[in-house]
Amino acid sequence: MIDLYTAATPNGWKASVALEELGLPYTVHPIDLGQNEQKQPWYLALNPNGRIPTIVDREADDFAVFESGAILIYLAEKTGRLMPSDxxxxxxxxxxxxxxxxxxxxxxxxxxxxxxxxxxxxxxxxxxxxxxxxxxxxxxxxxxxxxxxxxxxxxxxxxxxxxxxxxxxxxxxxxxxxxxxxxxxxxxxxxxxxxxxVEVPMKVDSLVDNADKREDTEAFIRQAQKMVQR
Missing domain, CATH: 1.20.1050.10 (Glutathione S-transferase Yfyf (Class Pi); Chain A, domain 2)
Structure with a gap:
């Protein structure tokens, strides 16, 4: 079982799409970026950079992997899929x-x-x-x-x-x-x-269809503005 700590961003989607493609069982733990949850001590113990996504492989002694590219490589190597062996x-x-x-x-x-x-x-x-x-x-x-x-x-x-x-x-x-x-x-x-x-942990159509008047668009912008100002 994989624990996935993530949010609805392109980097977060990399991990969830890979998990879906590989058919690996996983549990989603949404991280509230607007509330700075990714900077909490418990999360920094998993990911010292305080970003998403992070995975914890419960089948490998609770091994934590951060950085989306590193997560992709780890999952590919774990399963022997989505990356050649040569x-x-x-x-x-x-x-x-x-x-x-x-x-x-x-x-x-x-x-x-x-x-x-x-x-x-x-x-x-x-x-x-x-x-x-x-x-x-x-x-x-x-x-x-x-x-x-x-x-x-x-x-x-x-x-x-x-x-x-x-x-x-x-x-x-x-x-x-x-x-x-x-x-x-x-x-x-x-x-x-x-x-x-790309619907994990939530669906955010506005990032793709550019529907600026949607409620989720406004909420996403407010969240992102908070992060930019930090």
Missing amino acids: AKGRSRVIQWLMFQMGGVGPMMGQANVFYRYFPEKIQPAIDRYQNESRRLFEVLDGQLAKEEWLAGDYSIADIAHWCWVRTHRWSGVSVEGLTHLQRWLDAMKARPACRKG
Whole structure:
């Protein structure tokens, strides 16, 4: 059994989608980011960085894993799925996983901050992070022109990227003209485990459909603004 400590964010969805894809039993423990629950001493004992997600593998002496990319690798290696066992295949998956961890996630995250949450509209910052996110999308599109999935076979690299790229409207970044990326987005959305995983611990449609007047959108923005101000 896996204990999953998470919230409705792209990084949180990586863990829940992977757990659903792998068919591993897990218990969800929602973390209230707006109430700073991730900074409580009990949680910091599991994740010293005070972020989500974190998993605790109860079948492995209560082994805790933090950082979403590390969680994906751990789950893939635990099950022998979603990542090849040969050195080259494994490296390809990890290369694309690191591309998300070091590029797509941080750039879209900063686009969100300046486009959605920051109290002042600093247009050069908005342009910088939206343009860089679009450039990274173009890199993904180029790879997906050659491969059905990012690293050949379906893998944790696809999960990591999809959980972020699916929210491109929230970041104010277009995927227009990126036909291979759009094909991949549709293929990911068609997977039952993906659809179920992104509803953990709650469904937040506004991050995908950009429905700014929805009540959950306003609540999400208030929560994010609190975090930005800390």
